[in-house]
Amino acid sequence: MLDLEVVPERSLGNEQWEFALGMPLAQAIAILQRHCRIIRNVQVLYSEQAPLNHDLILNLTQDGIKLMFDACNQRLKVIEVYDLSKVKLKYCGVHFNSQAIAPTIEQIDQSFGATHPGVYNAAEHLFHLNFRGLSFSFQLDTWNEAPKYEPNFALGLASLQIPHGATVKRMHIYTGNCLQDTKAPTMPLACFLGNVYAECVDVLRDGAGPLGLKLRLLTAGCGPGVMVDAKVRVLERCIYFGDSCQDVLSALGSPHKVFYKSEDKMKIHSPSPHKQVPSKCNDYFFNYFTLGVDILFDAITHLVKKFVLHTNFPGHYNFNIYHRCDFKIPLVIKKDGADCQSEPCVLTTYSKWDLIQELLGQPMEKPVVLHRSSSANNTNPFGSTFCFGLQRMIFEVMQNNHIASVTLYGPPRPSTHSKAVEPPAQ
Numbered sequence: 001m002l003d004l005e006v007v008p009e010r011s012l013g014n015e016q017w018e019f020a021l022g023m024p025l026a027q028a029i030a031i032l033q034r035h036c037r038i039i040r041n042v043q044v045l046y047s048e049q050a051p052l053n054h055d056l057i058l059n060l061t062q063d064g065i066k067l068m069f070d071a072c073n074q075r076l077k078v079i080e081v082y083d084l085s086k087v088k089l090k091y092c093g094v095h096f097n098s099q100a101i102a103p104t105i106e107q108i109d110q111s112f113g114a115t116h117p118g119v120y121n122a123a124e125h126l127f128h129l130n131f132r133g134l135s136f137s138f139q140l141d142t143w144n145e146a147p148k149y150e151p152n153f154a155l156g157l158a159s160l161q162i163p164h165g166a167t168v169k170r171m172h173i174y175t176g177n178c179l180q181d182t183k184a185p186t187m188p189l190a191c192f193l194g195n196v197y198a199e200c201v202d203v204l205r206d207g208a209g210p211l212g213l214k215l216r217l218l219t220a221g222c223g224p225g226v227m228v229d230a231k232v233r234v235l236e237r238c239i240y241f242g243d244s245c246q247d248v249l250s251a252l253g254s255p256h257k258v259f260y261k262s263e264d265k266m267k268i269h270s271p272s273p274h275k276q277v278p279s280k281c282n283d284y285f286f287n288y289f290t291l292g293v294d295i296l297f298d299a300i301t302h303l304v305k306k307f308v309l310h311t312n313f314p315g316h317y318n319f320n321i322y323h324r325c326d327f328k329i330p331l332v333i334k335k336d337g338a339d340c341q342s343e344p345c346v347l348t349t350y351s352k353w354d355l356i357q358e359l360l361g362q363p364m365e366k367p368v369v370l371h372r373s374s375s376a377n378n379t380n381p382f383g384s385t386f387c388f389g390l391q392r393m394i395f396e397v398m399q400n401n402h403i404a405s406v407t408l409y410g411p412p413r414p415s416t417h418s419k420a421v422e423p424p425a426q
Contacts, residue, residue: 001099002038002063003088009133009175010188012065012079019067021175022185024197025074026289028058028067029320039063046314049400052350056314063087070184072350074312074324077184079173089171103168105129108136127166135179138166189232192220196235196253198291201309203329203408204238209392210329210408212240213307215252215291239295241410245302248286248295255286255295292325307408311349316404317372317382324349327406331359332391353397356390363388370396 004012011020017031032042045057051071055078058067064083069076081087089097096111097103108129118127118138127138174182187197202214217235237251260282281299285308288294296306310322329347345359357363367386385404386397394407 001086001088003090005093006089006091006134006171006173008131008173010173012081012173019076019079020188020191021076021079021173022187023076023191024187024323025056025069025076026320026323027191028069028076032058032060044314048315051313051315051400051402073184073326075184075187077174078179078182081171082169084168084171097168103136105138105164105166108168126169130177130179132177133173133175135172135174136168137170137172139169186232187218189220192218192232195219195290197323198293198325199234201291201293201325201327203327204240205330205332207332209410210241210307211410212238212243212304213293213408214238215293217252217291239304241304243304245297248304252286252288252291256289257287259285259287261285289321290323292322305409309349309406309408311403311405313398313402313404315382315400316385316398317380318404329393329406333359349403351403352401353388353395353403354401356395356403360390363390365389367397 002014004014005018006012009021011018013019017035019028019031032039039060039062041060041062043057043059043061045059047054053071055071056069056074058069060066064081064086066078066080066082067076068078068080081089084097084103087097088095088099089103091111094111095101096107101107112131112134118129120127124137125139129136129138172179175185176182196217196219199216199218201216204211204214215237217237218232219235220232239248239251243251261284262282283299283305284297286295286297292310292312294308294310295304296308297303298305309325309327310318312319312322312324326349331345331347333345347356347359367388369384370387371380371384373380383399385399388395388397392408392410394409396404396406398404
């Protein structure tokens with residue numbers, strides 16, 4: 001049985017690990033993977049058809065805990081303990097819930113002190129006792145008790161007295177004063193761990209297509225233990241097609257991984273002479289997992305030739321490998337042969353393929369069907385995706401109409417392009 005410390009408006013954890021509000025989804029899953037012998041039976045719950053309309057949930061069924069992540073920014077929003085019999089809980093080092101201590105209203109009052117009066121929810125037959133960043137829900141023993149606590153008179157004062165001996169059914173940890181209105185906070189300093197994260201990524205382009213990326217980066221500290229004067233620093237960096245390997249390293253730092261392409265499965269879609277030309281050397285990717293970006297370099301020139309932006313939607317084969325890239329792609333809408341710029345349009349990570357087709361028109365060619373599978377297991381439970389090419393961009397579309405990734409390609413940057421457009425480091 002897990003023995004966990006409750007910190008209102010912040011976290012739930014112990015000396016080895018903690019789930020902190022604002023934590024990225026990938027870090028929470030990494031904790032579960034590291035402690036898989038202790039924390040077992042974890043479910044991933046999400047809406048397959050409408051993944052942005054419902055929270056993404058990690059359900060620790062063996063321990064009675066749910067971790068609820070914001071559907072858009074994929075940061076931890078609410079921690080719910082829905083079965084207190086499966087876990088030990090303490091506050092300021094003193095247990096208020098264990099096998100020997102029942103979490104009654106008297107015990108909660110003793111452990112947490114005075115609070116506002118309880119609020120009765122007639123629909124759920126629950127009393128809610130709210131602290132800042134922490135709430136407890138108490139279950140009535142019998143249906144017959146419910147009418148006694150209905151707020152039918154004296155301006156609702158009948159709902160203020162929680163019945164004696166009532167025990168906690170659920171507990172929630174969140175930020176702010178209201179569970180219903182809470183939002184995922186910004187990522188806490190303890191979650192940076194020396195990494196760099198992308199707050200947003202803007203695609204730079206001209207009338208023909210993409211030119212490069214402008215990244216707004218967040219970083220804090222230099223590694224574990226450097227927390228005394230740590231502050232979140234904001235940096236802006238630009239990288240372009242045709243940039244050298246050294247340019248990218250100086251702008252973004254070392255990648256998390258370098259991946260060499262052993263084969264090009266898309267060569268079959270090239271003009272016929274290129275299909276038979278064997279590769280003498282392999283192009284390679286810089287994988288920046290916390291940015292949600294891959295950068296492809298030409299094997300001969302070592303210059304940038306492609307960018308890949310990942311949306312990290314659940315239900316995709318690569319889910320949880322990359323953090324979500326919150327990108328914005330300005331569009332050039334052509335009408336009657338002229339550029340229409342009266343209402344500039346921007347595609348985002350959350351744009352659906354139907355909207356993209358309305359703005360850019362139907363692709364001229366049929367989509368390429370992409371079926372991913374591992375070498376050890378040829379099955380893919382999530383199904384195939386479809387790749388469409390428009391304006392020097394390849395959109396990988398999932399079966400629920402959301403975009404799994406966007407690949408940008410284009411000509412190298414002209415040698416006359418000035419580096420002066422890059423903002424200085426802040």
